[in-house]
Amino acid sequence: MNMAREKAFDGLSEFLAVAKRLSVRKAALDLEVTPGAISQALQKLERRLGAPLFYRTTRRISLTETGETLLAKIAPAAQLIETSLGETLRSSNEPSGTLKLIVERLALPHVIEPILPAFREAWPDVKVDITVSNTHGDFIAEGYDAGILIGSYIAKEMIAVRLSPPFKWAVFGSPDYFRENGRPRVPGDLTKHQCVRFRRPEKGDIYRWEFLEDGQNVRIEPNGPLTVNDGELMRKVASQGLGLIYSSTFHASRELATGQLEPVLLDYSPGSDGLFLYFTKTKQNQPKLRALIDTCSLLRRSSST
The missing domain is CATH 3.40.190.10 (Periplasmic binding protein-like II)
Incomplete structure (x- = not known):
């Protein structure tokens, strides 16, 4: 049976909620919708599949054989989707992934070597990929998250954060x-x-x-x-x-x-x-980049006291 792509998932969340609770009313509470909306979604799903998914009585609701088969097939996928969404949400709020940097050689003893141990200790889940180069012309094309360069060499459209004294x-x-x-x-x-x-x-x-x-x-x-x-x-x-x-x-x-x-x-x-950490506006809200900026700021304050 061919289904329109936009309708492929219609009714599945309602089906899973009812299968879990074996109650339309409780499923409606879980999904924060009305029992009528649950029933209507299930009826549309059953019509698409051409078979009933639940046995319904005034006192009880249970899965049909077709319902049991469908649940066995989609429940693991639903769990994977839920887990993946949770991980994506956490990664969008917490530093993670790979922080790709291009830095000029001068920054190694004055910036990278002092901050790298502190950064790795604070954010062990963030990988760091450092390219040492005084040529930063391919900064955007190479997909760097940030660079470290002398301020007068940084393009005007970049956002820059001072890392060194003047x-x-x-x-x-x-x-x-x-x-x-x-x-x-x-x-x-x-x-x-x-x-x-x-x-x-x-x-x-x-x-x-x-x-x-x-x-x-x-x-x-x-x-x-x-x-x-x-x-x-x-x-x-x-x-x-x-x-x-x-x-x-x-x-x-x-x-x-x-x-x-x-x-x-x-x-x-x-x-x-001065030496500056620089990046584009599209990168500025990355948690991994904000973590680097915070680490640099902490070390600058500690070194100045």
Whole structure:
């Protein structure tokens, strides 16, 4: 017998409720409908199947053989559907599934390594898939839930949550380099110095150093014999006294703390920046993402006290 698809499940919830209770009145209470609505739904179902499902008397109701057969076939499926709906409801309200992140390498020691143990302890049912890359161009196409990147590189349409204290961009060199070559006092002095050029992996071009001088944005293409495309190598080269680099007080925090590098031209910094967790509006209400944001916030507060 062919049934219209939209009618395939009509009457089944009423049938299951009556089969469970063996009472139209009690089934109606369970489903919060009238007994008349229950009876009408059962009659339509019996007409579709071409056979009675219940024996009815004034005092008693029981399943027919057809009813018993139907119940045996659909009761397990109904239980599975109910369980699945419950799990889906819980997953829509509680963190679960896989949290897919793309993070720039700078975020590993400053963000990922500190928060990952706390996040895993708080949300053991959430899997975490991390891609380390400074190129985030395929963020949406690759299906990432969120990314971690320097704020100035994040697309304007994204929602961003600060993860680090503000930091400044500046020029850095080793104490040995400054003793031998002196310190630039203004951006224009850089033409007299050896600079380590940085080729941006995401674009392939040489990064032009940015400054704010007399209220004007100034961009200088550095001149020097060394070109690299890795920030850690760039800082290592500068620590060895082989030239000046353009970086941030956050990127170079380890070298600044150990005295391997010293900043210059801080007064000409184009402004403060920071590391941010970013995501699209369609992702912002995901429980697993909210859990990550809350974990980051807790650790930031604890580290600042």
